[in-house]
Amino acid sequence: MIRTFLEETQLVAAPSGWLDVSTISRFVFYAADASTGVKVEQAKDGSGTDAKDVSGTSVTATGAAAVEVDAQMLDIENGYRYVKMTGATLFVAVNPDGGPKTHTGVTTKIVVAEQSW
Numbered sequence: 001m002i003r004t005f006l007e008e009t010q011l012v013a014a015p016s017g018w019l020d021v022s023t024i025s026r027f028v029f030y031a032a033d034a035s036t037g038v039k040v041e042q043a044k045d046g047s048g049t050d051a052k053d054v055s056g057t058s059v060t061a062t063g064a065a066a067v068e069v070d071a072q073m074l075d076i077e078n079g080y081r082y083v084k085m086t087g088a089t090l091f092v093a094v095n096p097d098g099g100p101k102t103h104t105g106v107t108t109k110i111v112v113a114e115q116s117w
Helices: 002-007
Strands: 009-013 026-031 040-043 064-070 082-085 090-094 109-113
Touching: 026 082
Parallel strands: none
Antiparallel strands: 009 090, 026 064, 026 090, 040 082, 064 109
């Protein structure tokens, strides 16, 4: 089970630009510091044409935050397939090259890790 998960998951440093997620069914952005607020945005191309927020992905926290998005949450019908999250340090792709899947009960998971020193 673990081996399968690792083969179907890709973890990379989050680039500052737009990512094409047309072949990814789910993805997670991680921000080490979400104190100024983070959100996932979507666009029609790699230059950010017609950029808009992905609904339900905005979070502010005193520490780190991870935002998981199902590809079905994107406005795919209108050509949105690029995403980015300002302040993200990691990007995890689940099912890379597997393409968007049809899911029932699509939800966004936001995990906030509060720092206490």
